[in-house]
Amino acid sequence: MSAPRELPIATNGDVVVVRQQVRSLAAEIGLSLVDQTKIVTAASELARNALVHAGGGRVLIEVLEGGRRPGLRLVFSDDGPGIPDVDQALTEGWSTAGGLGLGLSGSRRLVDEFDLVSAPGEGTRVTVTKWAR
Template identity: 55%
Template structure:
């Protein structure tokens, strides 16, 4: 019985995957539209779709403003028998010096409101961030059905 369960947990099927360059403002709109399409395809509820699109919008804009542009990799997948959308935002910008501080609401080095990173985390089921100052930032978010 436990063995069977383990086997099931390891099953992750990638249904499809695509990468979108996000270099300028209009790419942020494109990213939102793409996430909407993929999220509705796998049957996420309207509220869940809105959450992941909003999170994607924040992270895509961050990449354009702070990271000098980057890429958004989008994946629809099936894990534990449920479907979800996973997004990976990657840039080769200056990186984030203090991630804990950057995740706090109200913290910003730019002119924004400082809600982007913390907000994107709250709007996702999974959130991972890696950043090396001088080398870039990689953020993964996922929302499950």
């Protein structure tokens, strides 16, 4: 049982560290190679979102045990400007930062559970979970 760990997201290098940590835990709990790749890719998108849209943030990485199957939960949070229209932000191709607009909508397809809480001026929190099969 590993304790939840929090990592900062303040630089491009931090995004790489988040990817590496998520990869190592995903392998540890027995996610398949494809599922490892999916959760690491989602983590990369969400960490970059926090960096680009909010100037940085943090991620809490938690191994979920005790259930039928182990899982990996990642909570990305920032104190940025928040998202005025969450539905719009989740639309494929919608981008405010000149990207491809795949970060949020794409990440949602790569995980088993996806939750986004945000309001203008109150930052953004995205929680994603991937379960071992």
